[in-house]
Amino acid sequence: MNPLKERIQISKLKQAEILLQKHNIDTWLILTREGSDPCIPLLLGIRSVHQAAIFIRHDGKHIAVTSVSDKGNYEATGLFHQVRVYEVSMENTFLEVLNTLKPEKLALNFSESDHLCDGLTQGLYEWLEATVGSAHLSLLEVSSEEILKSLRSIKTQNEIERIQTAINLTTEIYDSVFPQIVCGMTEIEIGDLFIQEMKKRDVSNGLGHPYDPPLVCTVRNGLAHRKPGNHRTQPGDIIIIDFSLKYDDYVSDIARTCYILKPGEEMAPIEIQKAFDTAINAITLTIQHLKPGKRGYEVDQVGRQAIEAGGYPTIRHSVGHQIGRATHDGGTILGPKRNPPRLEVEGIIQAGEVYAVEPTVIQDKGLPCILVEENVLVTDTGPVLLSKRQSQLILIKSD
Known part of the structure; x- marks a missing residue:
């Protein structure tokens, strides 16, 4: 990775950790596939081909759940405490990570007015809802909009x-x-x-x-x-x-x-x-x-x-x-x-x-x-x- 790019990604993740602490949020979840979320280049500097889940944590112990073929890209960033891999579908590995973290708040990328903060697609949200359960998700989810706006700005x-x-x-x-x-x-x-x-x-x-x-x-x-x-x-x-x-x-x-x-x-x-x-x-x-x-x-x-x-x-x-x-x-x-x-x-x-x-x-x-x-x-x-x-x-x- 370009050293300058690496320093920028490290500094942006450090910013994210501080912002999560400021807003009293322990976990920020970014779901993406085929580079669907516009915050991925800002935070990671890579493009994820298959479906992936990135858990940004207030304590700096960030976790990525990714496909076997995308694993190398995530590991090469040096930004993650863990890179967990799935082979066929992501549900089981995703739930293992989520149940281990036990987040009190789960920030998601949705916004009514700012397209750069609205990266969670309807399809991926429905996948998340089906995987976690709509009742459980409703207790956890908050918008990441204020965090992501500050991070970009x-x-x-x-x-x-x-x-x-x-x-x-x-x-x-x-x-x-x-x-x-x-x-x-x-x-x-x-x-x-x-x-x-x-x-x-x-x-x-x-x-x-x-x-x-x-x-x-x-x-x-x-x-x-x-x-x-x-x-x-x-x-x-x-x-x-x-x-x-x-x-x-x-x-x-x-x-x-x-x-x-x-x-x-x-x-x-x-x-x-x-x-x-x-x-x-x-x-x-x-x-x-x-x-x-x-x-x-x-x-x-x-x-x-x-x-x-x-x-x-x-x-x-x-x-x-x-x-x-x-x-x-x-x-x-x-x-x-x-x-x-x-x-x-x-x-x-x-x-x-x-x-x-x-x-x-x-x-x-x-x-x-x-x-x-x-x-x-x-x-x-x-x-x-x-x-x-x-x-x-x-x-x-x-x-």
Whole structure:
């Protein structure tokens, strides 16, 4: 196993033990088959082919129940006190372990709102219910959601280092691509520049397929989550690029806005510059308020009000979200308060979380839109900017 990966898995399991103790839960059960649970890469760094049961224990004596063919993968991690093997079906070995542990609480991966905490499939839950007995299971089961949210959200130093490398590579690619963009290119051709730069560095897109292009939108053709099209750029166009890059399983998420100068222009028109300045101010204020103890909706409100105060429509999406192993990494979201409450925006911001901050000017009918997105680490002493901020419009000459 990659030594860096091993250290990350060890540190995440140590985190899990502390969180189990904090929540007064002795056993966390993860059931998986064919890599069905998204928490497996985070905790173990392996892919289980056959059905398996992983017992994460508050005392650090973790146990895996796995097939004969998967046994080697689990043993190679060095993460388990025991690796128990079954040959045909898992029921008997599973019950032996469960009856030996005699858990008082059994945390399971189910959630109504966070897909990254909802890894227990209906079929595996029904298997568990039939194996343990529905009455007995009902006395034991609790949701692991709070544990898993914290585990994904609060990054170890090794995780932060990987995210920082992904961010640095993203900035490097942006710096390489911008001088290559010329007026008349299509959105697809601009996206292809990013693909070429990713391949040069042996990295991939953090969202979608490995060599998908980033989001590339000419504003007059609509700002949306869409693939680049055959729309050809022309003088006076605002170009928005939103790029997530994956490095060694961890991602960045950075957006930049460009303007193609019309003949004779040396700067963008006042209405475009005003929209840009409003977005930049909203980002600054949002980052300043990104501190432990605040709730997601409180920080969202700061960025949202700054956009509205500039005279623009309210933001159609959240002001920010977490990044880590995924571009949208679950946990607390910097989103608007809702009724009924949305758990993710009610979440409390914690030190060690990394956010993509993106209060956006969004208008219809070709009016100026601005998307700039920065990546920020929350610490006990204040927010730390991990990305190199865009402070000025990127200007592209049309001749």
